Amino acid sequence: DSGVTQTPKHLITATGQRVTLRCSPRSGDLSVYWYQQSLDQGLQFLIQYYNGEERAKGNILERFSAQQFPDLHSELNLSSLELGDSALYFCASSVAEGPGLYNSPLHFGNGTRLTVT
Amino acid sequence: DQQVKQNSPSLSVQEGRISILNCDYTNSMFDYFLWYKKYPAEGPTFLISISSIKDKNEDGRFTVFLNKSAKHLSLHIVPSQPGDSAVYFCAASPNYGGSQGNLIFGKGTKLSVKP
Numbered sequence: 001d002s003g004v005t006q007t008p009k010h011l012i013t014a015t016g017q018r019v020t021l022r023c024s025p026r027s028g029d030l031s032v033y034w035y036q037q038s039l040d041q042g043l044q045f046l047i048q049y050y051n052g053e054e055r056a057k058g059n060i061l062e063r064f065s066a067q068q069f070p071d072l073h074s075e076l077n078l079s080s081l082e083l084g085d086s087a088l089y090f091c092a093s094s095v096a097e098g099p100g101l102y103n104s105p106l107h108f109g110n111g112t113r114l115t116v117t
Numbered sequence: 118d119q120q121v122k123q124n125s126p127s128l129s130v131q132e133g134r135i136s137i138l139n140c141d142y143t144n145s146m147f148d149y150f151l152w153y154k155k156y157p158a159e160g161p162t163f164l165i166s167i168s169s170i171k172d173k174n175e176d177g178r179f180t181v182f183l184n185k186s187a188k189h190l191s192l193h194i195v196p197s198q199p200g201d202s203a204v205y206f207c208a209a210s211p212n213y214g215g216s217q218g219n220l221i222f223g224k225g226t227k228l229s230v231k232p
Contacts, residue, residue: 002160002162006160033220042206042222042223043161043206045221092160098219103149103166103168105163106163108161108162110159111160
Protein backbone atom coordinates (compact mmCIF):
# COMPACT_ATOMS: atom_id res chain seq x y z
CA ASP A 1 0.00 0.00 0.00
CA SER A 2 1.60 3.25 -1.22
CA GLY A 3 -0.48 5.45 1.08
CA VAL A 4 -1.90 7.39 -1.89
CA THR A 5 -5.69 7.09 -2.14
CA GLN A 6 -7.63 7.68 -5.33
CA THR A 7 -11.39 7.73 -5.71
CA PRO A 8 -13.40 6.52 -7.46
CA LYS A 9 -11.76 3.30 -8.73
CA HIS A 10 -13.97 3.20 -11.81
CA LEU A 11 -16.01 5.83 -13.60
CA ILE A 12 -18.26 5.35 -16.61
CA THR A 13 -19.75 8.41 -18.22
CA ALA A 14 -21.00 9.72 -21.54
CA THR A 15 -19.35 12.04 -24.05
CA GLY A 16 -19.77 15.70 -23.24
CA GLN A 17 -20.00 15.12 -19.51
CA ARG A 18 -17.74 16.39 -16.71
CA VAL A 19 -16.12 14.30 -13.98
CA THR A 20 -13.92 14.90 -10.95
CA LEU A 21 -11.20 12.53 -9.82
CA ARG A 22 -9.94 12.79 -6.26
CA CYS A 23 -6.54 12.07 -4.71
CA SER A 24 -5.25 12.05 -1.15
CA PRO A 25 -1.46 12.05 -0.98
CA ARG A 26 0.69 10.12 1.47
CA SER A 27 0.91 11.69 4.90
CA GLY A 28 3.64 14.33 4.85
CA ASP A 29 3.91 14.58 1.06
CA LEU A 30 3.49 18.09 -0.33
CA SER A 31 3.66 17.37 -4.07
CA VAL A 32 0.85 15.81 -6.05
CA TYR A 33 1.22 14.70 -9.66
CA TRP A 34 -1.40 13.54 -12.17
CA TYR A 35 -0.58 11.07 -14.94
CA GLN A 36 -2.68 9.56 -17.73
CA GLN A 37 -2.14 6.07 -19.11
CA SER A 38 -4.02 5.30 -22.32
CA LEU A 39 -4.03 1.96 -24.13
CA ASP A 40 -0.54 1.15 -25.50
CA GLN A 41 0.80 4.39 -24.08
CA GLY A 42 3.20 4.93 -21.25
CA LEU A 43 2.45 7.18 -18.35
CA GLN A 44 1.92 10.73 -19.62
CA PHE A 45 2.49 13.55 -17.18
CA LEU A 46 -0.41 15.98 -16.88
CA ILE A 47 0.23 18.41 -14.04
CA GLN A 48 1.97 18.86 -10.68
CA TYR A 49 1.07 20.82 -7.57
CA TYR A 50 3.32 21.58 -4.64
CA ASN A 51 1.83 22.81 -1.38
CA GLY A 52 -1.21 24.22 -3.15
CA GLU A 53 0.54 25.88 -6.08
CA GLU A 54 0.86 24.66 -9.65
CA ARG A 55 4.51 23.69 -10.25
CA ALA A 56 4.68 22.01 -13.63
CA LYS A 57 2.42 21.36 -16.57
CA GLY A 58 2.69 18.57 -19.09
CA ASN A 59 0.43 17.51 -21.92
CA ILE A 60 -2.76 18.54 -20.20
CA LEU A 61 -5.68 19.50 -22.40
CA GLU A 62 -7.46 22.82 -21.88
CA ARG A 63 -10.62 20.83 -21.05
CA PHE A 64 -8.79 19.42 -18.02
CA SER A 65 -7.95 21.31 -14.85
CA ALA A 66 -6.69 20.46 -11.39
CA GLN A 67 -6.20 22.00 -8.00
CA GLN A 68 -4.64 21.16 -4.67
CA PHE A 69 -6.50 22.17 -1.54
CA PRO A 70 -5.15 23.41 1.81
CA ASP A 71 -5.41 19.90 3.26
CA LEU A 72 -3.18 18.83 0.31
CA HIS A 73 -5.70 16.58 -1.39
CA SER A 74 -6.07 17.19 -5.10
CA GLU A 75 -8.82 16.99 -7.67
CA LEU A 76 -8.55 16.54 -11.44
CA ASN A 77 -11.52 17.89 -13.37
CA LEU A 78 -12.19 16.57 -16.87
CA SER A 79 -14.88 18.31 -18.89
CA SER A 80 -16.50 18.00 -22.35
CA LEU A 81 -15.37 14.40 -22.29
CA GLU A 82 -14.52 12.62 -25.53
CA LEU A 83 -14.13 8.92 -26.28
CA GLY A 84 -10.35 9.40 -26.44
CA ASP A 85 -10.27 10.53 -22.82
CA SER A 86 -10.92 6.95 -21.73
CA ALA A 87 -7.82 5.97 -19.78
CA LEU A 88 -6.34 5.18 -16.42
CA TYR A 89 -5.63 8.31 -14.41
CA PHE A 90 -2.97 8.00 -11.75
CA CYS A 91 -2.18 10.33 -8.92
CA ALA A 92 1.24 10.27 -7.28
CA SER A 93 2.76 12.14 -4.38
CA SER A 94 6.23 12.93 -3.12
CA VAL A 95 7.67 14.81 -0.19
CA ALA A 96 9.82 17.24 -2.19
CA GLU A 97 9.12 19.80 -4.87
CA GLY A 98 10.58 17.55 -7.56
CA PRO A 99 11.66 13.92 -7.77
CA GLY A 100 15.32 14.74 -8.23
CA LEU A 101 15.41 17.01 -5.22
CA TYR A 102 16.65 15.00 -2.23
CA ASN A 103 16.08 11.90 -4.39
CA SER A 104 12.40 11.87 -3.65
CA PRO A 105 10.58 9.16 -5.63
CA LEU A 106 6.93 9.44 -6.57
CA HIS A 107 4.49 7.07 -4.89
CA PHE A 108 1.44 6.17 -6.94
CA GLY A 109 -2.16 5.42 -6.12
CA ASN A 110 -4.03 2.57 -7.80
CA GLY A 111 -5.64 4.85 -10.34
CA THR A 112 -9.12 5.73 -11.56
CA ARG A 113 -10.27 3.94 -14.69
CA LEU A 114 -12.37 6.33 -16.75
CA THR A 115 -14.56 4.96 -19.52
CA VAL A 116 -16.30 7.45 -21.80
CA THR A 117 -19.12 5.95 -23.88
CA ASP B 118 9.70 12.17 -29.44
CA GLN B 119 10.42 9.64 -26.72
CA GLN B 120 13.04 10.81 -24.25
CA VAL B 121 13.01 7.54 -22.31
CA LYS B 122 12.97 4.33 -24.32
CA GLN B 123 12.50 0.74 -23.32
CA ASN B 124 13.07 -1.11 -26.55
CA SER B 125 12.04 -4.56 -25.34
CA PRO B 126 8.27 -4.79 -24.82
CA SER B 127 8.67 -8.17 -23.14
CA LEU B 128 11.22 -10.48 -21.53
CA SER B 129 10.91 -14.08 -20.39
CA VAL B 130 13.33 -15.56 -17.84
CA GLN B 131 13.60 -18.83 -15.94
CA GLU B 132 13.16 -18.73 -12.18
CA GLY B 133 16.52 -18.39 -10.39
CA ARG B 134 18.28 -16.81 -13.37
CA ILE B 135 19.15 -13.14 -13.87
CA SER B 136 16.68 -10.70 -15.42
CA ILE B 137 18.20 -7.69 -17.17
CA LEU B 138 15.90 -4.86 -18.19
CA ASN B 139 17.29 -2.04 -20.30
CA CYS B 140 16.46 1.61 -20.75
CA ASP B 141 17.93 4.35 -22.96
CA TYR B 142 17.44 8.09 -22.66
CA THR B 143 18.17 11.05 -24.86
CA ASN B 144 18.01 14.09 -22.57
CA SER B 145 21.39 14.94 -21.04
CA MET B 146 19.60 17.03 -18.40
CA PHE B 147 18.23 13.91 -16.71
CA ASP B 148 19.96 13.44 -13.38
CA TYR B 149 17.74 11.08 -11.39
CA PHE B 150 16.58 7.71 -12.63
CA LEU B 151 14.05 5.28 -11.20
CA TRP B 152 12.55 1.88 -11.83
CA TYR B 153 8.93 1.08 -11.08
CA LYS B 154 7.13 -2.25 -11.07
CA LYS B 155 3.45 -2.49 -12.00
CA TYR B 156 1.03 -5.33 -11.45
CA PRO B 157 -2.33 -5.36 -13.27
CA ALA B 158 -5.03 -3.24 -11.61
CA GLU B 159 -2.48 -1.53 -9.36
CA GLY B 160 -0.47 1.66 -9.56
CA PRO B 161 3.27 1.63 -10.27
CA THR B 162 5.35 0.72 -7.23
CA PHE B 163 8.73 2.38 -6.67
CA LEU B 164 11.52 -0.18 -6.81
CA ILE B 165 14.94 1.46 -6.87
CA SER B 166 16.57 4.72 -7.98
CA ILE B 167 19.96 6.12 -8.86
CA SER B 168 21.37 9.61 -8.95
CA SER B 169 23.54 10.69 -11.88
CA ILE B 170 26.55 11.05 -9.56
CA LYS B 171 26.60 7.25 -9.09
CA ASP B 172 26.97 4.39 -11.54
CA LYS B 173 25.48 1.62 -9.42
CA ASN B 174 22.90 1.22 -6.70
CA GLU B 175 21.95 -2.03 -5.04
CA ASP B 176 18.95 -3.03 -2.93
CA GLY B 177 18.65 -6.71 -2.14
CA ARG B 178 18.05 -8.65 -5.35
CA PHE B 179 17.77 -5.44 -7.39
CA THR B 180 20.71 -3.50 -8.83
CA VAL B 181 20.50 -0.51 -11.14
CA PHE B 182 23.47 0.41 -13.33
CA LEU B 183 23.87 3.81 -14.98
CA ASN B 184 26.16 4.50 -17.94
CA LYS B 185 25.98 8.26 -18.49
CA SER B 186 28.23 8.34 -21.54
CA ALA B 187 25.99 5.83 -23.30
CA LYS B 188 22.80 7.35 -21.81
CA HIS B 189 21.80 3.87 -20.74
CA LEU B 190 20.58 2.28 -17.55
CA SER B 191 19.71 -1.27 -16.66
CA LEU B 192 17.95 -3.12 -13.87
CA HIS B 193 19.31 -6.49 -12.79
CA ILE B 194 17.18 -8.86 -10.75
CA VAL B 195 19.07 -11.77 -9.23
CA PRO B 196 17.73 -14.36 -8.64
CA SER B 197 14.48 -13.87 -10.51
CA GLN B 198 11.33 -15.14 -8.82
CA PRO B 199 7.84 -15.81 -10.26
CA GLY B 200 6.50 -12.94 -8.10
CA ASP B 201 8.72 -10.56 -10.07
CA SER B 202 6.48 -11.07 -13.11
CA ALA B 203 5.12 -7.59 -13.82
CA VAL B 204 5.58 -4.61 -16.12
CA TYR B 205 8.72 -2.62 -15.31
CA PHE B 206 8.90 1.08 -16.11
CA CYS B 207 12.04 3.13 -16.35
CA ALA B 208 11.66 6.83 -15.44
CA ALA B 209 13.90 9.87 -15.44
CA SER B 210 13.78 13.35 -13.99
CA PRO B 211 15.50 16.41 -15.47
CA ASN B 212 17.25 19.07 -13.45
CA TYR B 213 16.81 22.39 -15.18
CA GLY B 214 19.31 24.51 -13.28
CA GLY B 215 17.77 23.73 -9.91
CA SER B 216 14.17 23.67 -11.08
CA GLN B 217 13.14 20.08 -10.63
CA GLY B 218 11.11 18.58 -13.41
CA ASN B 219 8.62 15.77 -13.25
CA LEU B 220 9.18 12.10 -14.06
CA ILE B 221 9.23 10.99 -17.69
CA PHE B 222 8.42 7.33 -18.20
CA GLY B 223 9.32 4.72 -20.77
CA LYS B 224 6.56 2.51 -22.17
CA GLY B 225 7.50 -0.46 -20.01
CA THR B 226 8.85 -4.00 -20.35
CA LYS B 227 6.68 -6.95 -19.38
CA LEU B 228 8.78 -9.46 -17.44
CA SER B 229 7.62 -13.07 -17.15
CA VAL B 230 9.51 -15.32 -14.76
CA LYS B 231 8.76 -18.97 -15.42
CA PRO B 232 8.95 -21.54 -12.60
